[in-house]
Amino acid sequence: MSETPDNQHTHSASDPAPRAKALDSLLVEKGLLASDAVDVLVEAYETDIGPMNGSKVVARAWTDSEYKQRLLKNGTDAIEELGYGGLEGSKIVVLENTDTVHNMVVCTLCSCYPWPVLGLPPNWYKSLEYRAHAVSQPRAVLKEFGLELDELVEIRVWDSTADVRYLVLPQRPAGTNDLSEEQLVALATRDSMVGVAKADSPALAS
Amino acid sequence: MTREIEWEVTGMSGTSALPRSNGELVFESPWEGRAFGVAVALTNAGHYQWREFNSVFIEHIAWAEQSGDSSTYYQRWLAALEELALKKGFVSVQELEQRAQQLAAENDHH
Numbered sequence: 001m002s003e004t005p006d007n008q009h010t011h012s013a014s015d016p017a018p019r020a021k022a023l024d025s026l027l028v029e030k031g032l033l034a035s036d037a038v039d040v041l042v043e044a045y046e047t048d049i050g051p052m053n054g055s056k057v058v059a060r061a062w063t064d065s066e067y068k069q070r071l072l073k074n075g076t077d078a079i080e081e082l083g084y085g086g087l088e089g090s091k092i093v094v095l096e097n098t099d100t101v102h103n104m105v106v107c108t109l110c111s112c113y114p115w116p117v118l119g120l121p122p123n124w125y126k127s128l129e130y131r132a133h134a135v136s137q138p139r140a141v142l143k144e145f146g147l148e149l150d151e152l153v154e155i156r157v158w159d160s161t162a163d164v165r166y167l168v169l170p171q172r173p174a175g176t177n178d179l180s181e182e183q184l185v186a187l188a189t190r191d192s193m194v195g196v197a198k199a200d201s202p203a204l205a206s
Numbered sequence: 207m208t209r210e211i212e213w214e215v216t217g218m219s220g221t222s223a224l225p226r227s228n229g230e231l232v233f234e235s236p237w238e239g240r241a242f243g244v245a246v247a248l249t250n251a252g253h254y255q256w257r258e259f260n261s262v263f264i265e266h267i268a269w270a271e272q273s274g275d276s277s278t279y280y281q282r283w284l285a286a287l288e289e290l291a292l293k294k295g296f297v298s299v300q301e302l303e304q305r306a307q308q309l310a311a312e313n314d315h316h
Contacts (some may be wrong), residue, residue: 015310016284017237022305023288024244026297032253038243041250045215045231045242053217115226119216 053084054117054167058188058199061094062172063181072096075167084116090162092117096169097195102153103168104142104195106134107160114165118190125194135159145196168195176202211249214256221267222260225279238280245287254294262286 027033057079061068071078075094079085092114095103107113108131113121124130133141138155142148149155158166170192176184179202191197218224225232233239249256263286270277277285291297 016241016281017235018309018313019288019302019306020237020240020244020284021309022302023284023291023297024240025309026301026305027244027248027291030296032296033244033247033251037247037251038240041247042233042239042243045212045246053213119212 053079053082054114054119054190054193055185055188057082057084057094057117057167058169058193059181059184061169062176062184068169071169079117079167090165092165092167093158094167094169095156095158095195097171097198099171100153101156102142102149102195103156103158103166104134104138105158105160105166105168106131108132108135109159109161112160112162112165114160114167117167118193122190142196145191147197168193170195170197170199173199173201211246211256214260215246215249218260220264221271222264234278234280237284241280241284241287245283248291248296253296254290259286259290262290 024033024038028035028037057071060082061071067078067081070081071094075092076085078094079092090112095105097103107125111121111126111131113125115121130141135157138157139149142155160166170188172184173187176187179187183202187200187202189197189200192199216224231242233242245259246256248254249259263283266282266286266289269275270282288302292299292302
C-alpha cells in the first residue's frame with residue numbers, strides 16, 4: 001500500500017543528537033526557521049500549553065443541556081463520549097460555576113492536573129505560591145489573576161489527587177446566544193477551566 | 207492561529223501519542239526536544255501541515271514495528287522529520303549528512 005519509508009540516510013549517521021542539530025541549523029541558515037523558534041516552542045510546550053479538548057467539552061455543555069447533565073453526573077464518561085480519555089485510572093469530576101458558587105482547582109501536594117482535557121499544566125499551577133495560597137486565601141489569589149468576585153459568591157477550592165482530577169465548567173458568557181458551538185470553544189480558556197478566571201467574553205476573543 | 211496546531215500536536219493518539227508523565231512532555235535528552243521543536247516549528251511557520259508530518263511519522267512507526275526495529279519514539283520521529291524535510295526539498299541529503307558528520311566530529315573533540 002504505502003511506500004516503505006526511505007531510511008537510507010537515517011542509518012548512515014546513527015547518533016541522533018548531531019542529526020537533529022544538523023537539521024535545525026540548516027533550516028535556520030536557509031531562513032525556513034527563525035533562530036530561536038525551536039527553543040521558544042519547546043519551552044512553550046514544556047511549560048504552558050493551551051486547554052485543547054477541555055474547551056470542546058465546555059462548549060458542548062453550554063449548547064447541549066442533556067450533555068451537561070451527563071457531564072456533571074459522571075465527568076469521565078461524558079468526556080470519553082467526545083473521544084478524550086487516557087487518564088489511566090483517575091476520574092474527572094466536573095464542577096459547575098453558577099451565579100452563587102465559584103469553583104477553583106489546585107493540587108496542594110504536587111501538580112495533578114486533568115491533562116487529557118487541559119493539556120500541560122502552566123507554571124503557575126505548579127508554583128509553591130499558588131499551591132500554598134489557593135486554599136487559605138482563594139479570594140486574594142483570584143484577585144491576583146484579575147478576577148474579583150462579589151463577596152456573596154461562595155468560593156469552593158478543590159484539591160486534586162492522583163485519583164480525582166477536577167475540571168471547572170465556567171458560566172457561559174453573556175451575549176453569546178448567537179454563537180455556534182465551534183465559536184464558543186475559543187471562549188473556554190484554560191484559566192477558566194481551572195477556575196482562576198471567567199470564560200472570555202466574545203469581545204475579547206478575536 | 208498556532209492554537210489549532212497545538213491541538214493537533216498534543217492531541218495525537220494511538221501509536222503516535224506523545225510520551226508524557228502526568229501530562230507533561232517527556233524528553234529523555236535535549237536532542238529529543240530539538241527534534242520535537244523543529245517538527246512543530248516548521249508547521250507553525252507554514253512549511254507543511256501537521257497531518258503531513260503525522261502521517262509520515264505513523265508510517266515510520268508501523269515500519270519499525272513490523273521489522274522488529276528497537277528504535278525509540280523520538281528516533282522514529284527524527285527519521286520521519288528528516289524524510290519529510292528531504293521530500294519537501296528543505297535540505298539535501300548531502301548537506302544534511304555532511305553537517306551531521308561535522309557536528310558529530312566536533313563533539314568527539316570535546
